[in-house]
Amino acid sequence: WMYLIERLIYLKLVHPSRRSKAMQEWQLRADKQSWSSRQIHDDLLGALRMGLDSGFPTIRMFIAICPLLGLLGTVTGMIEVFDVMMQLGAGSPKAMASGISKAILSTVAGMVGAISGLLAQSVLLRMCEREKRSLESTLSF
Template structure:
């Protein structure tokens, strides 16, 4: 825990928004996993049972019902994935912003004290590097989670299409 606190202190002010974005990414990922493994199966089983009870599966209205069911579940499976993707894109941008602000701090120190004071410049360099690291780590882990969610959603969509086949 001390290492995390030290990281946040040395990383500068932009580590806090990066941390907030990380929290939002993982909150959305966990909510998606809950939906995919808890809510979706119950809804899908109900819809499949309703579809299989239908005696008429070939008429125009039955085809429209089938399309509507498929579209509704496809939208539900892929809901919030664009939000997660947007949050992932924000992370390295915040890290880059931290890099720029840290380097500005370094240049300010150099302007005031000259280039002969490496100790004074270390704080700005630390902020630049640590905020970049935080943004990149957040983006990489978020991309892995998003990829996993996309694979799970696609697999469940295929399973549903097979179950709703006529």
């Protein structure tokens, strides 16, 4: 979630100032039709796009890891249940309840993290794509 919050802060606070600097730099150019001007234009757009796109591969990786961590907690909880069963037998449900609770809670936590992360990532990606389209129309030749 920290990466998602960082991306939101970048999009709302940092990117607008970088965008205005790039637009000001482009507007101050007298020559906007030469090859070198087109390269500068592409460089300005590329830097802004790269700023918008950065961090999303890491966010995707963390979202993919969330269910796996939940599964790891599930396995750990079930090992605890089997350990209790080995020591006390299957006739002690109270002793097994702790391991089962740990298994279920970790599964739920992994799924909640992954699902909420996917939703937040989807919203941020849409916001970034909208901003990229806006950049293309604003910083035109």
